[in-house]
Amino acid sequence: MTITVAIDCMGGDHGPQVTVPAALEFVRDQPDVRVILVGLAERICPLIGDVAIGRVVIHHASEVVAMDEAPSVALRTKKDSSMRVAVSLVKSGEADACVSAGNTGALMGISRFVLKMLPGIDRPAICGILPTMNGHTHVLDLGANVDCSPEHLLQFGIMGASLVSAVEHRDRPTVGILNIGQEEIKGNDVVKRAAELLWDSGLNFVGNIEGDGLYKGQADVVVCDGFVGNVALKSSEGLAQLLATFLRQEFRRNLLTKLAAVIALPVVNRFKNRVDHRKYNGATLLGLKGIVVKSHGSADAFSFGQALQRAAEEARSGVLLRISERVAQQQQPLLEIA
Amino acid sequence: MTITVAIDCMGGDHGPQVTVPAALEFVRDQPDVRVILVGLAERICPLIGDVAIGRVVIHHASEVVAMDEAPSVALRTKKDSSMRVAVSLVKSGEADACVSAGNTGALMGISRFVLKMLPGIDRPAICGILPTMNGHTHVLDLGANVDCSPEHLLQFGIMGASLVSAVEHRDRPTVGILNIGQEEIKGNDVVKRAAELLWDSGLNFVGNIEGDGLYKGQADVVVCDGFVGNVALKSSEGLAQLLATFLRQEFRRNLLTKLAAVIALPVVNRFKNRVDHRKYNGATLLGLKGIVVKSHGSADAFSFGQALQRAAEEARSGVLLRISERVAQQQQPLLEIA
Incomplete structure (x- = not known):
């Protein structure tokens, strides 16, 4: 074909x-x-x-x-x-x-x-990929919807899980919901109600994922409203840029550090390649x-x-x-x- | 005293x-x-x-x-x-x-x-400090309020600006609002209405700040609701941990990379010291x-x-x-x- x-x-x-x-x-x-x-x-x-x-x-x-x-x-x-x-x-x-x-x-x-x-x-969602400690995770929505109902978040979970199961040939990918604590009582009403719907959905739902959990690979799919998802993505990008700039500045500080940079170059290049955000380019409008x-x-x-x-x-x-x-x-x- | x-x-x-x-x-x-x-x-x-x-x-x-x-x-x-x-x-x-x-x-x-x-x-807000390209910025709320009205966000702006102006002896610190785009039409209704209030407040308001702008030092104070602020903070922390882990793994890969690590150590230590999150510990309940x-x-x-x-x-x-x-x-x- x-x-x-x-x-x-x-x-x-x-x-x-x-x-x-x-x-x-x-x-x-x-x-x-x-x-x-x-x-x-x-x-x-x-x-x-x-x-x-x-x-x-x-x-x-x-x-x-x-x-x-x-x-x-x-x-x-x-x-x-x-x-x-x-x-x-x-x-x-x-x-x-x-x-x-x-x-x-x-x-x-x-x-x-x-x-x-x-x-x-009801609504399209932007689904992107983030690197994690042990692979990668799919996150949606990354900015299409600034206000979501619990039902929308449930639909995002279904779409995300379907995408991962189709593309990565996985039977029951795990689904989490982005929240500000791991306990069930945490979060705003929309997120709490969405979690209830997700528990009842038949999806392989694993509950709340905190911001740092995004990068720990705690779920194959993480759902959130587009405002939160966009801020999470962009603030991570911002921090990565900050760290890269500071590291570069330190290696360029003087002759000695520049020599160290030459010696460390293969290691730094392997590292850069591993976290290269270009590899994760391409967000799906689901x-x-x-x-x-x-x-x-x-x-x-x-x-x-x-x-x-x-x-x-x-x-x-x-x-x-x-x-x-x-x-x-x-x-x-x-x-x-x- | x-x-x-x-x-x-x-x-x-x-x-x-x-x-x-x-x-x-x-x-x-x-x-x-x-x-x-x-x-x-x-x-x-x-x-x-x-x-x-x-x-x-x-x-x-x-x-x-x-x-x-x-x-x-x-x-x-x-x-x-x-x-x-x-x-x-x-x-x-x-x-x-x-x-x-x-x-x-x-x-x-x-x-x-x-x-x-x-x-x-009306409500207390958690105000924390994040490093930026040119210093640091104050962000609130970082998790006390999961649902905020435009008036709450205005109050956060007033409190954050007062804090910075008192502690850092600055006359009119800049205030921004965390949003998913820089244009005024972007964002949800609460954020748009809050921006209107902030423009009219007499504060030195600079408009929308995107997630990556947090780390660029685009404003001395950035306001957001506690759900979004908490996710932004924690997802940045998560990415920083991911990057640190990957860098460590690359330097420990084999004898040659370990040697490079020893030579690069002073540079890496200076870098680590510069981005040491411990220096930013302490969030104020404003x-x-x-x-x-x-x-x-x-x-x-x-x-x-x-x-x-x-x-x-x-x-x-x-x-x-x-x-x-x-x-x-x-x-x-x-x-x-x-």
Whole structure:
């Protein structure tokens, strides 16, 4: 089976300079994929040059959604934007998934408008991956929803568990809820009620996870509202940047420390490679009738390539079907009672 | 002027083993302070031994609040706990401030019950310090309030700014609000409304701060609800632990990396010292009619000493008066309108 990924080539801080080389590398690496490069053809073509392009299609789109454009404006006025066309290719079935490094709000709005929600899911959630002591964990929502009901958090749990079980072939991934203490009495009312729903859901729910527990691998999937998830993610990023800056400054302090830096370089490089956030690039917009992956806006080609791989992997493993089945199963007992 | 600090010696993971030596070091270092060591005298006395104790008083308290005890139970049943007695010494004026490494919920409940709130402040907030690229920032609330109204967030801003301006002798410290984007349209309704109040408050408000902005020093004071603040703090801690563990593992990988570690040791130590979280220990419970500082439960003597210094510094600089004046000033225009 060939997997087709539509790529919004104009999105992100660097646009085609990054997205096109990453796409070409991606088709070279993965023999079962083809890509549709969506965007201004006059910007994309020169970057392809004389590369033999068996599985590469260029799909011209005349407009570009700016990184700081209001999502509502992008949705209403730019019907031929590279972002919207890429999403529409998923809707029409011409692509199995799409990837964009563009404006998150616009991508969310367009995806929701064009693809619609899966039955039984009220809202899309952004699901990202964080490294942990013993592997990685999936966290959602990372910023699509600033106010969530307990039912939304339950749906996030179902979607996250379905994603992990499809992509990582795991039977019953563990699910936790982000909270400010491990005891059941902790947290606000929404979180407490959501925990009750999750205990009763049939998911492999493990209860409350504190902020530091995110990185300890205490659950395969951690649910939270988008405000909290976004703050957790970004404050971690901020601290990582602070630590990296301070470490660099110390190694550059004088001749002696610079010598130490040269000697420690292989170790530091292994460390950097291990915690390289680029490896975790690519957040899935879950809950839609189609696979949409959001790349970080500042992604480089390596990083954007990770998002492409994630999209292909989700298409291969039938994530959408898995979520739909799980949601239907969840609704079953309710229907029987009714 | 002598500053008297009441210390709950029984609180924290290590109890008197940590709190008593830290207290003795503290009086040795600071000629203008005296301490009241509150707790089981039979546990405290042996640790003092034959140290000349001019400015050290032991105040026996027969009960201990357990770290995992329900705050309501501690408040209702343990009238002679070291925590409650320490707080009561502030209430009676025998101490200018108190410090505890005990159960946060119990300390909050007891402090609120015994000391009461300052006029014009509805709820206490936990205010902590985080390191930034260019110094440090004060963040509140870090976990006292899981649901906040816009008015509460405004009060946090006033209290945080008053604290910084008193302790750090700064005229108009900058105040930001933690949000998930820098644009004004971002965030949930509470945060948007709080930002409006803060713009109109006369504080030096700088608008939205994202999670990563916490560590960039974008504001001297950052306000948020306690759920979000707690998650931001703990997820940062979790990531720091992850990075430290990975770096250690890489340096211990084989003989060659161990050699590199020895050579890099002075640099790594300088780095560790610079980001040493122990230096930032001591969170203030703001909004009460008295100074209460909460130390991390796992604090060692150095770390607990930082919390003691913070308490003394706040007492010296008249933080409570500063907050009261600022709150009164805030209410002035409202009264005039009414």
